[in-house]
Amino acid sequence: MTHCLICGGTRFRRYAPDFYKLEDQHYGLSECTGCGFVFVQPWPTAEQIAGMYSGNYHQECFDSGLSDGGYFENERKLLRRYEEVVHRIERRGGSGRLLDVGCAGGLLLSVAREHGFRPEGVEICPEMAQQAREHSGCPVHTGTVESVGLDEGAYDVVFMGHVLEHVTDPHRMLRAARRALSDDGLLAVEVPSFINSFYYRGLRAFYRIAPVKPLPMFKIVPAGKHLKPYHLLEFTPKTLRMLLGQEAFTIVGKHHAIPMPDCVLGVPKTLTGWLLKPAFMILHLLTKVGFRGGSFTLFARKTKDK
């Protein structure tokens, strides 16, 4: 990338070298000195990106490789997460026709329908799209939000959960979402913010010197092992707000969340779980008072023409 996707700047610094690996090629993260936007460097080719999602991404590498098991094996956890997502959309006045961009197996569609929405999904993977149709009974368009020919202005809510960080052209994707939204529609964009968080930097520094077991769920992997560069882009609230502003959206709300790893849920079954649980409870409380957690959501409406 020669120009920052967010501010157009041309000066970058190394943020994290050799962070990911794909087909013997190492990928680092670069940060724009102008706006702080972080992205994968070098930029994978279109073929390499497509290759990462060929096969059964949602079953083998669900959560970008950060969770154990596939999409439906995480059903209970996901349903709990989507209940919260739908609640937050309702609290900001969302109702009616809802589009879930990147709906995977359709669990959010099921939750949204129980809450009285008329949900539809968009899913790029044909197998997952079919599963989503069967599981949720809702219409699911196979393809991308740009390609499937959605009715203009038809949706009251567009939700994009952990999608925007995977795409090469977030501007294009947001323009397609804007076109699909009604004039007073609500956009909710959730992205991970983990890499940019203060505790991640601390954790990484700690694990560099401490001879303890690596934690793939924190993107801290054993020496010599690497995750694939699924996340091409790493947003902060500031850079996502800039992007949404550029695509004529006005921010109406923000929510920080810390996804709890499996090992700290309920009564922990492992020593790691017991050690991490108090830390996660504290992090969870910090997100309630505005600290950045593992992910955040910006809520936006179309900027009214003057």
Ligand SMILES: [Zn+2]
């Ligand atoms: Zn920039």
